[in-house]
Amino acid sequence: MKGEAVYKRTYNRLIDYLNELKIGDPLDSENVLKSKLNASRTTIRKVLRDLELKKLISIASTKKILCRRPKAKDSFPRAETLSNAARIEKKFLEWMLRADPKSGDIINELELARQFGVSTSGIREFLNRFSRFKLIERRPNSGWCFQGFTEDFALELFEVRELFEMRSAAAFATLPDDAVAWKELKALEADHKILLRNIKKDFHDFSDIDERFHQLINNASMNRFIVDFYDLISLIFHYHYQWNKVDERKRNRAAILEHLEYIEALFSRDPMRIEFACRKHFISARNTLVSSIKEQLTVS
Amino acid sequence: MKGEAVYKRTYNRLIDYLNELKIGDPLDSENVLKSKLNASRTTIRKVLRDLELKKLISIASTKKILCRRPKAKDSFPRAETLSNAARIEKKFLEWMLRADPKSGDIINELELARQFGVSTSGIREFLNRFSRFKLIERRPNSGWCFQGFTEDFALELFEVRELFEMRSAAAFATLPDDAVAWKELKALEADHKILLRNIKKDFHDFSDIDERFHQLINNASMNRFIVDFYDLISLIFHYHYQWNKVDERKRNRAAILEHLEYIEALFSRDPMRIEFACRKHFISARNTLVSSIKEQLTVS
């Protein structure tokens, strides 16, 4: 009744591990595997036994050796390695995109459970965790009320985002010269330039690079609350990118240019320049988000 | 299996309602009672039937009338009107104060469930909700790891708190003259002055007035994320006030004076004065918190 996601995940990891070996090579001890694969010895042992049954390895009391190269189909499908909780999260986000619930809509645990084919307790636990994003609100003894991704929501989100990132960017500028963050920023700058050259076909890749960039800056704050808040931003952007396709290439190109200016400002370590570039970027990012919300509202 | 907290709470509320009536008066209809007492009609009906059995009221198909005045012992004890979830929260906070878990300590659901005399699912749901405060962290397939109320934690908390409140205070200053917040601020100012006069005996009341004051300011931000963050601040202060008793009167007196200066600055609507007073208050508040954490560390 617990699902076997951990077992399958560990199994796949062990296969990946075997792929690094040559036939005849000995495997690490159970305890070493345990820490390498991040599972309990109990699970490791179960996997090892099953791999022996499949003649992938041979276990002779003291030494385990690889017998044949694993094939692709020796692994479990990735979907089966997801925990129930992860699966529910995925389904819920997909459902949100499809059903596009509006402010005031009520969601009910039983209905979602039926729709997703999982138990109510799973749904309940997920909604409880998800509520930290303030997109849903519990009504005691009744259901959950959808708060809607409204213009107000976006503006409040951006207010905090800007507040946090201005602070983080300032902190970034004071990092010591040998901090790894500078190297990562250099690498990101290069990636931005490459993407800018290939913008015609690769403009979709921006969302990824955008997240990496802002996350890098926010991490410089060394503040768990600021870093944590970026989870919400990521979620919203992931969600929002799904429906705002108009002018995407043009918008992304403009954003890359802003990022490059922002990066240059960071390298200059000049607080005024940083503040200026950061604020400029946020103004256009906010406008993009807000206008796409308004569009969405007129569509539906 | 659901507990009868809602029933008992509604029962008590209905008793309170009856206390407003004279013997022989008719009660409102079920639907009116439903909205007055904030419960479903189902629950209202159950309570009404039970009150009839106890001869407090008489129900004649169409009209319900009060038969005798309710006595104090007709109500249920307040403790029984708490939901299971609320009870667990209370117990957990008490437990935290007593056990004073340190960074790295592991808490386990089963153990807490046994200790609190509730089911593991109740504990699990609570811990899930509580984790938003970042004081505990889930270890998948293992327990929960206590993060500890360390100096770092306090500093990060204060960084965000200051960032938010500076913003809120600035927003407060731009509220229109007729906003209720100004009246509430006036009232709070008076309360501060009264408390200052009676500081010798009433210094304990400061914690309450402190929360009201900062909450009022933060509400002016009109930002759900900023307002929400104050839940964490409240929790931490409630928790922290329990063990830092040294110099409490002196500290509170100083804080009241800072508040009064801060309030005056708000009334002046001068951004510079506000920023100055706000920052000054936070510096001493942070020092108080940090030094009491250090003290706590040396004690244990």
Place this chain on the structure above:
DNA sequence: ATTTGTATTTTTGCATATAAAAAACAGTTT
């Protein structure tokens, strides 16, 4: 000292069961 075999105990993750509460439905009465 590190590994493994084996057995046992504990704890987690998830599903299910059930009483309480809410919501929906259907008559009545005014």
Place this chain on the structure above:
DNA sequence: AAACTGTTTTTTATATGCAAAAATACAAAT
């Protein structure tokens, strides 16, 4: 027909059950 009450259906809050995974223990082997 609007407001009220009686009845039935649906949903939530919580406890319980159980398989999977983790943790523990210890002797035997290298």
